[in-house]
Amino acid sequence: xxxxxxxxxxxxxxxxxxxxxxxxxxxxxxxxxxxxxxxxxxxxxxxxxxxxxxxxxxxxxxxxxxxxxxxxxxxxxxxxxxxxxxxxxxxxxxxxxxxxxxxxxxxxxxxxxxxxxxxxxxxxxxxxxxxxxxxxxxxxxxxxxxxxxxxxxxxxxxxxxxxxxxxxxx
Numbered sequence: 310x311x312x313x314x315x316x317x318x319x320x321x322x323x324x325x326x327x328x329x330x331x332x333x334x335x336x337x338x339x340x341x342x343x344x345x346x347x348x349x350x351x352x353x354x355x356x357x358x359x360x361x362x363x364x365x366x367x368x369x370x371x372x373x374x375x376x377x378x379x380x381x382x383x384x385x386x387x388x389x390x391x392x393x394x395x396x397x398x399x400x401x402x403x404x405x406x407x408x409x410x411x412x413x414x415x416x417x418x419x420x421x422x423x424x425x426x427x428x429x430x431x432x433x434x435x436x437x438x439x440x441x442x443x444x445x446x447x448x449x450x451x452x453x454x455x456x457x458x459x460x461x462x463x464x465x466x467x468x469x470x471x472x473x474x475x476x477x478x479x
Contacts, residue, residue, distance in 0.1 A: 315398055322392040327467040329385035330412055334460035336378070341454040348432075352446040357439075365435030386413040402470050409463035416456050425452055 351360035368375070389410045396406035420426050425448060431437035432445035 312399075315395055319392070319395045319399060319401070322388055322395055323467065323470060325388040326385065326392045326410055327464065327471075329381060329388055330409065330460055330464045330467060332381055333385055333413070333416075334457060334464050336381070337453055337457035337460050341450055341457045345450045345453050348449055349446045352432075352442050357442055361435035364433055368433060382413060386417070389413055402473075405466045405470055409466040412459055412463035415459055419452065419455065423448075423452070 348360070348364075351357065389412060393406045393410035396402050396410065428437070428441055428445050428448065431441050432449075437445065
């Protein structure tokens with residue numbers, strides 16, 4: 310009975326994890342290609358004061374957009390962890406579940422574990438000193454590119470799960 314319920318939950322959580330991971334991959338690719346480079350350009354072109362005087366004012370006025378982004382992260386984290394646990398219980402796709410199901414966990418470990426969250430917050434809120442701004446400029450695109458890679462690879466691995474099911478008709 311319980312295994313049957315767990316089995317029925319596997320695919321809906323796989324689906325939500327896959328969709329959210331794909332969305333987050335898109336967010337991070339966009340940040341790596343355009344938005345992050347725009348921030349870096351501000352700093353490297355000597356326009357730090359312009360960045361401080363504009364973006365730090367813009368940010369609080371658009372908190373609902375930041376919250377929307379955070380919701381995607383939160384739902385991906387919850388869905389991925391649940392799918393990971395279901396995969397472990399069912400002994401299915403455990404390697405993919407560890408890598409891809411926990412993608413948001415790995416991204417969070419990098420973001421918070423390196424302290425980049427504090428660097429980014431200081432830089433984008435306009436309170437960072439010159440050294441912190443330079444650190445932000447040097448790490449912003451590489452860190453977000455690594456996130457894009459993690460989410461894109463995870464998304465592709467999650468698609469492999471469905472392809473394997475189609476092949477084996479599980």
